[in-house]
Amino acid sequence: MQIWYMEPYPCGDRRMPHHVFPPKVIGIDTLQSVTGVTYFKVDIDNTVAMKKRLTCIRTERNKVPAEIVVLDSETIPNLNAKLDDLYEPVTLDDEQVVMVTDGAMYYDIEYEDSEWIRILVERGDLIIIPKGVSHRCTTTPKDYAKIQRFSNRDVIQG
Numbered sequence: 001m002q003i004w005y006m007e008p009y010p011c012g013d014r015r016m017p018h019h020v021f022p023p024k025v026i027g028i029d030t031l032q033s034v035t036g037v038t039y040f041k042v043d044i045d046n047t048v049a050m051k052k053r054l055t056c057i058r059t060e061r062n063k064v065p066a067e068i069v070v071l072d073s074e075t076i077p078n079l080n081a082k083l084d085d086l087y088e089p090v091t092l093d094d095e096q097v098v099m100v101t102d103g104a105m106y107y108d109i110e111y112e113d114s115e116w117i118r119i120l121v122e123r124g125d126l127i128i129i130p131k132g133v134s135h136r137c138t139t140t141p142k143d144y145a146k147i148q149r150f151s152n153r154d155v156i157q158g
């Protein structure tokens with residue numbers, strides 16, 4: 001996981017890092033205090049540790065695994081159209097819990113009007129985006145990410 005302030009009006013390939021100049025990298029504490037986003041490292045290679053961590057997060061937040069999303073330019077013919085959708089900022093009324101199980105992608109968090117912090121999330125990174133926080137996401141130049149999303153248990157069970 002790496003986190004940085006994005007240049008104000010990024011143009012061109014959205015998969016580039018789009019750092020401010022000079023680059024301003026921040027840590028998870030600043031991420032949390034500026035955006036409210038929480039970060040956990042999940043040890044995916046240790047099944048027991050992973051289950052423990054995920055059970056804890058899911059129980060505390062009343063979540064269930066909802067879907068696996070794969071973004072892969074090699075297997076998804078219309079990936080660009082999907083990425084266009086994912087790059088449209090959204091503000092949701094439920095917190096978003098997402099974990100990268102393979103590959104990498106960017107989550108951009110809007111912390112002030114049109115001011116963005118970019119998070120590079122990789123395998124084993126789990127982030128929680130609070131409800132009401134504007135965000136968008138996209139792939140890195142490798143165009144490959146596999147994500148596990150968790151949703152509110154009550155919404156899934158109806």
Ligand SMILES: CSCCC(=O)/C(O)=C/O
Pocket residue numbers: 069071086090092096098137147149
């Ligand atoms: C990688 S697709 C999942 C999109 C997502 O996680 C999100 O939070 C959309 O609001």
